[in-house]
Amino acid sequence: MDPIKNWPNELMIHYWRLDDNFRNVILSFIHKNSDPKADKLKNFIDNISVIYKLQGIIVNNSEFLFMAANTFVLQGSFEEVYEICAKDEYHPGLLNTKAYALISQRKFDDVEGVIAKAEEFSKADPFNALYINAIKLLYFYYSQQFDKIETNLESLATHYKQLCDQYSDDENLVLAFTEMFTLGKSVFINIKRREGKLEEGMAIGQELILLVRKSNNRYLLNRLLNNTALCAIESGDMKSGLVYLEESFLFSEILANKLQLAVLANNIGFIYRNMGNLEMAMKYFYIALENAKKADLDSQYIVVATETNIAHLHLDFGNSQLALSNSDLALDSLKKSNVTVPPQIKIALDLCRADIFESLDQFNEAEMTLDSALTDIKQGQLRNEIPKVYLRKARLAARQSNLGEAKKLLELSLELALENKLFEIIVNTKLQLAEIDLLNYRMTNENQLLINALEKIDDTRRLCEEQDYKLVLIDVFILQGLLLSMTNKMKESKKILNNAIDLSKQLNLLEKEQEARIQLTEIEKEKSNLLVRIFTRINKSIRSTIAFESVSRPKTIKADIKALFIMSKQTGLPFYQNEFNKETKLNPNLLSGLLSAIRTMGQQILDAEEGGLQLIDHGNVSIMLETGEKCFFALVVDKETYLLREKFREFISYFQTERFFKDGDHVVVQTSEKRDEEITNLVEKHLLKVE
Known part of the structure; x- marks a missing residue:
């Protein structure tokens, strides 16, 4: 028996630190009492626990x-850790282990003394x-003393290099040093994630993962995989994130308790x-459910969440009755819980059941369920x-043909979503508003409604690209392609549908790619059923996004507002103008050219059918353009963002309700300090605070 091969990598430093006799006693005991089919780390941990309880010199x-x-520590049994560490209060390894355990439990009051x-x-x-x-x-990070981290990382890196140089002949010790260096530097993955520098966080994680793979310490590797996965997922790279999480899950099955496994499997699902991989989602949700039901602690809240997820998946598969049955199970589990279930x-569950009832045309039940959810939300x-x-x-x-009420509710939803930067809600709201435009178009055949729907879909596209x-x-690409073909813009339609095909290929989504290819073929055929196909597609999109919650962290894109110009449509005379950023003066030639163009061609370039010109890019300055009832609006910024565009439109809506606008003379525009002050207040309230 080769002793080192039977020693787990996660505890390899102890192999070299223990006396040969002690090491042989341990290995002999483990050899006699191990399950040959079990992971050697699990065997080792189980047997060390037994040896520790025996009396004797060891x-x-x-x-x-x-x-x-x-x-x-590997098992998360911290009370035993403290008991062991109390047996020798001068051994540096035991002191370090105690400090690590205290940090893991966030018991920061005692940490500094132990560290010293x-x-x-x-x-x-x-x-x-x-x-x-x-x-x-670790202590500085988890106790949020972020100002101390960079200096201490430099110290750690210097110390690590010195030790590697000093002990370069001892490969095993160098590997152990590398693990400790990696443990310390791992906090920088989370630091970069906190700062929103997700790609940098991923790069650090990948660098450290490569280092730890040399020693194959899976416990440390697990930490790195999880943290790097979060950076990947929040940056939108879900494929890489899943690879990391699934590798982490395999190791977690060795040590983690059932509740932890249930949570991790739920996240993967x-x-x-x-x-869009519903089969794999279902697989992991059932793994989560199995582990949650076997957990020692009261895990009914995890059971409820998992059964809700499974119900949603059955609805995604189009099996409403099976979805309802699973949601009934979740409701029953909710009632059985002995602990308070988080309101979320x-x-x-209520939202899921409402979706199911709606799919079954049980509108009253859906309405009552939503009212119940609203009560819980308010409480x-x-x-x-x-x-x-x-x-x-x-x-x-909308399903009951009350389009006016539907539009009112969607506008309320959009207002709240914009206020709180709930981008996934904005996406769904815009899709539903586009659907209402199309429903009205089907009844009236007014071409403007089709244009309005296209604008909303294009808004959604820009937001999806930005986020x-x-x-x-x-x-969204597929929808936009279909709508463009309906307005006889075949070249643009094909380009957009090809974008859908390319993106589907990139994400390895074969079903989406196939659908986009079919739509690309169909748009060249007879258009008699095109509107039906659009409604089918838009309904599918709404269903897939109504429960959509992005796992990506919303990107905060700040825009620097430099100036605002408002001009009368009738005369081109300035109604209001203000430069807000006094430090960076705008190019006067650029501004005079812009204002001249708007004055002379404003009606043609801004107020054209299908929206007209909306943006002028000029190096490090962008000019966002909008048309109101009696005025043209030009907002000068460093860059356009989706949120800023929406707030710009909101500002214009408020602007046009004010008395100075309604009662103002838009032919002979006179200067007015009071009016300028009121407009500036509106700007500060609705535009300058936007991020």
């Missing part, structure tokens, strides 16, 4: 205690001297669902959940 050996403490003591007793122990430097970084989980003060209810109520109203909502973007 359990008084400090190096054995150091190893035993680390095995309990560990630093003192680690001076003659190179491994533990580096270990305590890594632990300090949720991501698969967002990617109950609300999610829990969960304002961001309100638009989700309005979306569904609008859907019910990197690639999955939804494919649906």
Whole structure:
């Protein structure tokens, strides 16, 4: 028996630190009492726990205690860790392990004293001297002392390099040093994630993962995989994120408790669902359900969440009755819970059941369920959940041909979503508003309604591109392509549908690619059923996005507003103009050219059919253009953003309700300090605070 091959990589440092005799005793005991089919780390941990409880000289050996403490850390059994560490309060490894356990439990009051003591007793122990430097970084991060992290990372890196140079002949010790360096630097993945620098966080994670693969310490690797996965997923790279999470899940099955496995499997299933891979989503949701039901603690809230997810998937598959049965199970689990279920989980169940009732044409049941959800939302003060209810109520109203009520609810939803930057809600609201335009178009055949629908779909496209909502973007491309073909813009239509095909290929979504190809072929045929196909597609998009919650972190894109110009349509005379950024003066030639163009050709370039010109890009300056009832509006910014465009339109709506606009003379525009002050106040309220 080769002793080193039977020793788990996660505890390899202890192999080299233990006395040969102790090491042989441990290996002999484990060999006799192990399950040959089990992972060697699991066998090792189980047997070390048994050895620790035995009486004898080995359990008084400090190096054995150091190893035993680390095995309990791997299991998350922190009370045992503290018990072991109390047996030798001067061993640097035990002090470090105690500090690590305290940080893991967020018991920060006791950490600094332990760290100071560990630093003192680690001076003659190179491994533990580096270990305590890594632990300090964990402490500073989790206790939110972010200002201390960069300096301490530099210190850790310098110390690591010195030790690697000093002990370059000892490959095993260098690997152990690398693990400690990686542990400390791992906080920088989270730091970059906090700062929104997700690509940098991913790069750091990938660098550290490569380092740890050399020693194959799966416990440390698991930490890196999870943190890097979050950066990947929040940046929109769900494919890479899933690869990391699934590798992490395999290791978690060895050590994690059932509740942890249920949570992790649910997360993976949720991501698969967002990617449109319903089969894999279902697989992981059932893994989550199985583990949640076996958990030692009261896990009914996880059971409720998982059964709700499964119900949603059955609805996605088009099996409403099976979805209803699963939602009934979730409702029953909710009633059985002995602990308070988070309100978000109950609300999610209500929203799911409302979707199911709507699909079964049980509109009264859907309405009552949504009212129940709204009550829970208000009691829990969960304002961001309100638009989700309005979306569904609008859907019910539209299904019952009450388009006016549907539009009113959608406008309320959009207002709340814009206010709170709920971009996924904005996407769905715009799709439903476009559907209402198309329903009205079917009844009236007014071409402007078709143009309005196209504008809303184009708004949605821009938002999806800006926020990197690639999955939804494919649906939007297909819709936009169909609508463009309906307005006889075949060249643009084909280009957009080819974009859908290319993006589907990029994301390896074969069904989406096939659908886009079919639509590309169909648009060249007879158009008699085109509107029906559009309604089918838009309904499919709404269904897939009504429960859509982006796993990507919303991107905050700041825009610097430089100036606003408002001009009379009739005369081209300035109604209001103001430069807000006094530090960076605008190019006077650019502005005079812009104003001249708007004055002379404003009606043609801005007020044209199908929206006219909306944006002028000029180097580091963009000019956003909008047309009102009696005025042209030009907002000068460093860059256009979706949110700013929406707020610009909102500002114009408010502007046109003010008395100075309604009662003002738009032919002979006279200067007015009071009017300028009122407009500036409106600008500050509706535009300057936008991010």
